[in-house]
Structures are given as C-alpha cells and as structure tokens.
Amino acid sequence: MSQWIYIGLFFVVGLIIPVGAITFAWILGPKKANPIKQSTYECGIETVGESWIQFKAQYYIFALVFLVFDVETVFLFPWAVKLSQLGLFAVLEGIVFILILIVGLVYTWRKGMLEWV
Amino acid sequence: MSFWNDPLKVAADWLMGIFTGWGMPEIAAQILIGFLGVLILISLLMLLDIFLVWVERKVVSRFQDRIGPNRVGPFGLIQPFADIIKLIIKEDITPGGADKVVYNIAPMLSMMSVLILWAVVPLAPRIIGVDLNIGALYIIAAGAIGTLSIIMAGWSSNNKFALIGAFRQVAVMVSFEIPMLTMLLIPTIFAGSMGLNAITEKQDIWFVFLAPLGALIFLIAAIAELGRAPFDMAEGESELVAGYNTEYSGMKFGMFYAGELLHAFTFGGFWSILFFGGYRFLGLEQVNAFLAIAVIIFKAFIGYWIIMWIKYTLMRIRIDHMLGFNWKFLTPLSFTLLMVVALMNALLQGTPTWLYASSMFLSNLVLGWIALELARSYSRKEREKVEGPKPVAEAAHH
Numbered sequence: 001m002s003q004w005i006y007i008g009l010f011f012v013v014g015l016i017i018p019v020g021a022i023t024f025a026w027i028l029g030p031k032k033a034n035p036i037k038q039s040t041y042e043c044g045i046e047t048v049g050e051s052w053i054q055f056k057a058q059y060y061i062f063a064l065v066f067l068v069f070d071v072e073t074v075f076l077f078p079w080a081v082k083l084s085q086l087g088l089f090a091v092l093e094g095i096v097f098i099l100i101l102i103v104g105l106v107y108t109w110r111k112g113m114l115e116w117v
Numbered sequence: 118m119s120f121w122n123d124p125l126k127v128a129a130d131w132l133m134g135i136f137t138g139w140g141m142p143e144i145a146a147q148i149l150i151g152f153l154g155v156l157i158l159i160s161l162l163m164l165l166d167i168f169l170v171w172v173e174r175k176v177v178s179r180f181q182d183r184i185g186p187n188r189v190g191p192f193g194l195i196q197p198f199a200d201i202i203k204l205i206i207k208e209d210i211t212p213g214g215a216d217k218v219v220y221n222i223a224p225m226l227s228m229m230s231v232l233i234l235w236a237v238v239p240l241a242p243r244i245i246g247v248d249l250n251i252g253a254l255y256i257i258a259a260g261a262i263g264t265l266s267i268i269m270a271g272w273s274s275n276n277k278f279a280l281i282g283a284f285r286q287v288a289v290m291v292s293f294e295i296p297m298l299t300m301l302l303i304p305t306i307f308a309g310s311m312g313l314n315a316i317t318e319k320q321d322i323w324f325v326f327l328a329p330l331g332a333l334i335f336l337i338a339a340i341a342e343l344g345r346a347p348f349d350m351a352e353g354e355s356e357l358v359a360g361y362n363t364e365y366s367g368m369k370f371g372m373f374y375a376g377e378l379l380h381a382f383t384f385g386g387f388w389s390i391l392f393f394g395g396y397r398f399l400g401l402e403q404v405n406a407f408l409a410i411a412v413i414i415f416k417a418f419i420g421y422w423i424i425m426w427i428k429y430t431l432m433r434i435r436i437d438h439m440l441g442f443n444w445k446f447l448t449p450l451s452f453t454l455l456m457v458v459a460l461m462n463a464l465l466q467g468t469p470t471w472l473y474a475s476s477m478f479l480s481n482l483v484l485g486w487i488a489l490e491l492a493r494s495y496s497r498k499e500r501e502k503v504e505g506p507k508p509v510a511e512a513a514h515h
Contacts, residue, residue: 006247014232018225025205025368038213051275066291073298080305091463116437
C-alpha cells in the first residue's frame with residue numbers, strides 16, 4: 001500500500017512542476033489578445049467550415065483491433081511471470097491462447113480491415 | 118551499510134531522525150521524506166531535460182554537417198537557458214475557438230506522463246522510486262496518459278492540422294503498443310518478474326544476447342511510441358505545420374517539447390534496463406551507488422543517441438505504410454517471437470546456461486532472418502507489380 005502512496009507523490013509532484021512552469025510563464029508573459037491573433041492558425045488562410053472535422057473511420061477500426069489485442073496481451077503477463085515454474089502443458093496452453101489471438105489478426109487482415117482505404 | 122553503498126537509506130534515516138526529533142508522527146515524516154525524494158528526483162530530471170535540449174540540437178547539427186549552438190556560453194551550453202527565458206516571456210495565446218480547460222490541461226499531462234515513468238526506474242541496486250512488482254505494466258499505463266494528452270491537445274485546439282496530427286499520432290501510438298507490450302513480456306519471462314529492479318538483477322547475461330530480435334522490435338515500437346522520425350507523420354511539418362501542438366505557444370509548447378525529449382531519453386533508459394542490464398556493468402554497481410547511477414545514465418544516453426541517429430537518418434513514412442508495417446509485420450513477428458521464446462524457455466529448463474543462452478540467441482537470429490526474407494520477397498513482388506520485372510542482363514554490359 002505504501003508503494004502506491006509514493007506513486008501518488010510522483011503524480012502530484014509531476015503535475016506541480018509543469019503547472020508551476022506554465023503559471024510562472026503566464027504571470028510574466030504579455031497578455032494582449034486580439035481576435036486576429038486568436039484566430040485559427042492555418043498558414044495564413046481563413047479556415048473553411050468547422051475545425052472539428054469528421055475523422056476517418058479507419059482510425060476507429062484500428063482502435064478496435066488495438067483494444068482486443070491490448071486487453072488480451074495483459075492477460076499474458078501473469079502467465080509470463082510464472083512461466084519458468086509452470087510445466088510444458090501450461091506453456092502450450094499459453095501458446096494456444098496466442099494462436100487464437102493470431103487467428104483474430106488473420107481474420108481482420110482477410111476482411112480487409114487493415115487496409116487504408 | 119555505508120553512505121556510498123546505500124545513500125538513499127542513509128539520507129532517509131538521517132532525515133527521519135531530524136523530523137521525529139521535531140515531534141512529527143512517523144507516518145507524516147515518512148511521507149514528507151518521500152515527497153522530498155520525489156521532488157529532488159524530478160528537479161534533477163528537469164535539469165537533465167534542459168541539458169537534453171542542448172544535446173538534441175548539437176547532435177542534429179552534427180548529423181546535418183552544421184556546428185549547432187556555439188555562441189551562448191562554452192559550446193553553446195547556456196543556449197537552452199536562453200531558450201527558456203524566451204519561452205517564459207512569450208505571450209500565452211489561446212485560440213478563440215479552443216476548449217480552454219482541456220487545452221490548458223493537455224501540456225501539463227504530457228509532461229506528467231513522462232515524469233511519473235521515473236517512479237519505477239531502478240537507478241542503482243537500492244535506489245528506485247518505487248519497486249513496483251508490476252513495473253512493466255506501469256510503463257504502459259503511464260504511457261497511455263501521454264496518448265491521452267495528445268488527443269486532448271489536438272481536439273481542443275480548434276485547428277484542423279492539430280486534429281489530424283492527433284488522430285495520426287494516436288493511431289500510431291496505440292498500434293505500436295501491441296509489439297511493445299509483447300516485447301515487455303520477453304524480459305518478464307527471462308526474469309520471472311515484472312519489476313524493473315528484478316529484471317535488472319536477473320541480467321547476469323544481458324537479455325539482448327538472449328533475445329536480440331526482441332530488443333530490436335522494442336526499439337522500433339518505442340520510436341513509434343515517441344512519435345519520432347521515421348514515424349513522425351503526426352507532426353510532419355511539410356503537411357501539418359507541427360501536428361497536435363500547432364496552436365501552442367510559449368511555455369505550453371515548451372512543455373510538449375521538453376516532454377518529448379525527456380520521453381525519448383526515458384525510453385533509452387527503459388531499453389537499457391530491459392535488455393542491456395540497467396545499472397549493472399562489470400560489477401561496478403556493487404562498488405558505489407553513484408557509479409551505478411552513472412552507468413545507467415550513460416546507457417540511457419547511448420539508447421537516446423541511437424534513437425536520435427535513426428531520427429536524423431531515415432525519412433518519414435506514410436501513415437498507411439506505417440500501420441501496415443505494424444499490423445502485418447511487427448505484430449505477427451512479435452507474437453511468433455513470444456511463442457518461440459516461451460517454448461524454448463520451457464524445453465531448455467534445467468540445461469546449462471551456455472546452451473540456454475546460445476539456443477535462445479540462435480533461434481532469435483533464425484526467426485529474424487526468416488521474417489526479413491518474407492518481407493523482402495513480398496516487397497520484391499510489390500515492386501514488380503509497379504515497375505515490371507527487373508532487367509537481369511544489364512549489369513553484364515558495364
């Protein structure tokens with residue numbers, strides 16, 4: 001438990017330093033805002049339409065694929081920690097698990113989800 | 118236990134004596150000492166970060182056949198301090214349409230996500246922020262905050278360049294997290310623990326000799342995670358100005374910039390901890406704790422230098438090629454490597470160390486060679502689709 005207090009301290013101090021630096025700069029810096037200065041920067045050209053554009057659906061697909069793999073890879077960590085104490089059977093079990101993951105990858109691949117269209 | 122062997126404990130005991138002497142309860146004194154320790158570590162990191170700005174600029178200019186900063190102070194060493202003063206007195210511009218809260222939080226989170234990584238870095242045998250037994254997972258979890266800060270910055274800026282840059286960056290970061298996670302499993306298998314200290318202590322043979330391919334894949338995934346060239350199309354300046362931090366100026370931009378440099382250095386450190394023995398070098402770490410710190414800083418700098426070397430040598434890759442490279446090449450390869458390592462580890466249990474190490478090394482080399490051959494034959498086919506078959510007899514005429 002005390003370990004997590006120290007992790008918490010790292011979060012607090014890690015946040016204090018950038019907050020302090022930015023606040024310090026904000027106090028010292030000039031504050032002369034005007035609409036032209038605050039307009040969206042697009043290399044000098046006026047922005048056309050909304051800035052919050054639609055994103056490409058492909059990003060969503062990759063995020064989904066990532067989610068599956070990320071969650072399942074996390075399951076592999078306890079297996080990896082105890083691997084040397086486990087017998088051959090448990091190792092093969094883990095390999096079957098990875099193979100199922102790979103089948104998922106092959107399925108996504110064959111479905112054309114990994115293509116950038 | 119002398120000061121040179123375990124300076125952290127000696128200093129903590131000394132401070133404990135002082136604080137409890139003041140009538141402070143023990144738990145409060147402990148937390149205060151922890152706070153001071155964290156503050157000192159993070160302040161030293163920020164100082165290192167300032168130095169990294171100079172290192173980065175000097176090294177890039179050498180790669181590009183320039184001299185680099187050389188006016189302010191000896192070898193331009195004072196240059197980053199001049200930069201900081203410049204950043205501090207700059208106006209802090211918030212674009213009109215921005216989501217102010219998210220816009221202001223993003224640079225702070227970006228810096229924090231890097232600083233908290235150092236909580237689990239073992240600097241010397243007994244000098245480590247927190248010896249978490251899930252250190253490897255903690256790295257990934259803390260890295261996710263960095264991803265979050267990037268999408269926050271890109272989304273809140275109310276700028277198309279920033280948004281597109283953030284999309285790309287996040288797509289790359291989450292994609293390359295898979296091979297990275299998988300490669301974190303390999304030192305875990307060898308060491309039988311996720312704690313970075315335990316992984317360091319188990320490296321009588323550096324893990325790079327057991328899994329050279331693993332070290333290489335980890336480096337590639339780390340570079341992608343950092344968003345550095347050749348994986349830097351998120352900030353491709355020829356198309357997106359500066360990517361997700363286009364609208365940031367002054368110290369907020371400085372936080373992104375400094376965070377990125379420190380992140381690269383930190384991953385150099387992780388690379389050396391996971392595969393190059395961390396603070397261990399010829400038994401030096403047993404002599405003196407400060408020597409151990411010097412060793413790991415030196416190794417981290419070598420890792421950082423390799424990352425810079427790659428950045429300034431290779432050109433930017435298109436995003437579809439990059440995601441294809443990850444999902445169709447790196448991910449299957451890293452899973453195959455994981456299976457091979459796990460199986461070899463089980464089969465070679467109880468064999469002499471030389472046999473274990475050499476079989477691991479050879480299996481890695483064979484797997485890497487097979488993967489390269491597959492990639493080569495595939496790319497040859499792709500090339501021939503575009504260019505037609507290569508004329509064979511041409512070389513004979515010269």
